Amino acid sequence: xxxxxxxxxxxxxxxxxxxxxxxxxxxxxxxxxxxxxxxxxxxxxxxxxxxxxxxxxxxxxxxxxxxxxxxxxxxxxxxxxxxxxxxxxxxxxxxxxxxxxxxxxxxxxxxxxxxxxxxxxxxxxxxxxxxxxxxxxxxxxxxxxxxxxxxxxxxxxxxxxxxxxxxxxxxxxxxxxxxxxxxxxxxxxxxxxxxxxxxxxxxxxxxxxxxxxxxxxxxxxxxxxxxxxxxxxxxxxxxxxxxxxxxxxxxxxxxxxxxxxxxxxxxxxxxxxxxxxxxx
Ligand code: AMP
Numbered sequence: 001x002x003x004x005x006x007x008x009x010x011x012x013x014x015x016x017x018x019x020x021x022x023x024x025x026x027x028x029x030x031x032x033x034x035x036x037x038x039x040x041x042x043x044x045x046x047x048x049x050x051x052x053x054x055x056x057x058x059x060x061x062x063x064x065x066x067x068x069x070x071x072x073x074x075x076x077x078x079x080x081x082x083x084x085x086x087x088x089x090x091x092x093x094x095x096x097x098x099x100x101x102x103x104x105x106x107x108x109x110x111x112x113x114x115x116x117x118x119x120x121x122x123x124x125x126x127x128x129x130x131x132x133x134x135x136x137x138x139x140x141x142x143x144x145x146x147x148x149x150x151x152x153x154x155x156x157x158x159x160x161x162x163x164x165x166x167x168x169x170x171x172x173x174x175x176x177x178x179x180x181x182x183x184x185x186x187x188x189x190x191x192x193x194x195x196x197x198x199x200x201x202x203x204x205x206x207x208x209x210x211x212x213x214x215x216x217x218x219x220x221x222x223x224x225x226x227x228x229x230x231x232x233x234x235x236x237x238x239x240x241x242x243x244x245x246x247x248x249x250x251x252x253x254x255x256x257x258x259x260x261x262x263x264x265x266x267x268x269x270x271x272x273x274x275x276x277x278x279x280x
Contacts, residue, residue, distance in 0.1 A: 001076060001079065001080070001083035001086050001087075001088050002086075002087045002088065003076075003087075003088045003089075003090065004087060004088070004089050004090075005089075005090055005091060005092065005095070006091065006095050007089070007091065007095055007134075007137035007138060010049060010087060010089060010137075010138060011137070011138075011139075013087070014047075019046035019047050020045045020046045020047070020141045020142075021045060021046070021047050021048070021049060021138060021139070021140045021141060022041035022042070022044060022045030022047070022048040022049070022140055022141065022142045022143070022144060023041075023048070023049050023051070023134060023135075023138050023140035023142070023143040023144070023167075024037045024038050024041050024048060024049070024050045024051070024143070024144045025051045025053075025130070025131060025134055025143070025145075026050060026051060026052055026053075027052065027053065027054045027055065027068065027185065028052035028053075028054065028069075028070050028071070028072065028075055028185070029068075029069040029070055029071055029075070029185035029188060030052075030074075030075040030078050030079070030185075031078075031175075031183045031184075031185065031187075032175050032183055033146060033148060033174070033175040033182075033183035033184070034050075034078075034146075035078060035079070035175075036146075036172055036173075036175050037144040037145070037146060037172050038050055038079060038082060038086065038144075039082070040144060040170065040172055041142070041144045041170075042082045042085045042086070044142060044170070045085075045140075045141065045142060046085070047085055047086075047087055048082070048085055048086050048087070049086075049087045049089050049138050049140065050079060050086055050087070050088055050089065051089045051090075051091065051134060051138075052072065052075060052088070052089070052090050053090070053091050053096065053130065054068050054070065055096075055126055055127070055129075055130045056093075056101055056126075057101060057102065057103040057122070057125070057126030057129060057130075058103075058122075058123050058124075058126030058127045058130070059123075059126070060120050060121065060122065060123060063268070064268075064270075067189060067268075068185070068186075069185050069186075069188045069189065072090065075088075076088060089138075095137070096129075096130055096133045096134070096137075097129075097133075103122060103125035103126045103128075103129045104125065104128070104129045104132070105125055106124070106125055106128045106159065106162075108124065108128075108155050108158050108159070109158075109245075110245045110246055110247050111151065111154050111155050111158055111245070111246050112124040112151065112155050112246075113246075113247075114239065114241065114246060114247065114248050115151050115237065115239055115241065115246070115248075115261045115263075116149075116151050116152070116263070116272070117151065119236060119237060119263060124151075124152070124155050127152055127155070127156075128155065128156075128159050131143075131156055131159060132159060132163060132165075135160070135163075135165045135167050136165070140167055141167070141168060142167065142168040142169075142170050143156075143167050143168070143169055143170065144170045144172055145169065145170070145171060145172065146171075146172050146173075146174065146175075147171055147172065147173055147174050147274070148174045148175075148182050148183075148184070148272070148273075148274070149272070150243075150259060150261070150274045151246055151261070153169070153171050154246060156169055157169050174273075174274075174275075176202065177199070179199040180199045180202035180203055180206075181195075181198045181199045181201070181202060181271075182201075182202065182271070182272075182273050184271065184272075186269050186270065186271065187271075189268075189269045190266055190267075190269055191266075191267065193232055194232055194233070194266035194267060194269065197231035197232050197233055197266065198233070198264075198266060198271060200227060200228055200230075200231055200233070201228060201233070201262060201264050201271060201273050202273055202275075203227075204223070204224050204227040204228055205224075205260050205262065205273060205275050206275070207223075207227075208220050208223060208224060208260065209260075209275065209277055209278055210278075211223075214252060214277065214280045215251060215252055215280065216251070217240050217248075217249060217250045217251065217252070218250065220238070220240065221238045224238045224262065225238065228264060232266065232267075233264050233265065233266050234264065234265045235262065235263075235264050235265075236263040236264060236265055236270070237261070237262065237263050238260070238261075238262050239260070239261045239262075240252065240258050240259070240260055240261075240277070241258065241259060241261055242256055242257065242258055243257045243258065243259050243276065244257070248261075252277075252280055254279075254280060255279065257276065257277075257279075258276070258277045259274050259275065259276050259277065260273075260274060260275055260277065261274050262274070
């Protein structure tokens, strides 16, 4: 597997090759969720750049940044079956932030006004700054993002359009553990007790999707909190938002598409999940 530390090396490598490049931006500690993006990207492009960069500006708390898991060696082992196509890119800060390590400011309207945007101020400016730099430096034809971070995915589509970067944004479904927990690098930080409790998040979203509570969001909110907080978990937020503008609603309208968006703390570890609601 080719490994580069700078986008300059990547550009030099592709200069004499007219090959299509796919990009999969990650923060490492790779799991099967990331691998599903890599697999799809390998099927659709000649080469795939997998970036591993833990971006300081998208973290709200120093402790979250410092405890973020990292294991470059096992990341490479996981990607090994695709090593002929993959370029493993582990930039340092200078490669993505030529000046100060500081976010740029963006306006994504309602897309980033709620959920993660509200509870993690500055988070999306941090993500957008790095994704814009990656798109400019690597110039991929396609870039792959998971629906696990659905709000981020919509923000990136908007960023790509605003900046006219002409990258095809490919969305990939959430990969889950057998017990339904959405795969996440942060799952590594869960205690055995927290890990055992965490599948209740997805299970409750599924129950809510089937239950006859669907017209009343505050009832759904109470039900979610009651189920999830029976265990060692604490709900930070529960929202139902329309999938286009990502504005939370209190009542559902017929024939519109909505998703649940939730954030739950297991001790200090924050877990998010989202599923689309079946139509009412
Ligand atoms: P991260 O390393 O957490 O920043 O994630 C890198 C990319 O992988 C993002 O586009 C995520 O949405 C995606 N991703 C993370 N977990 C999953 C999952 N369980 N299923 C699908 N995609 C995921």
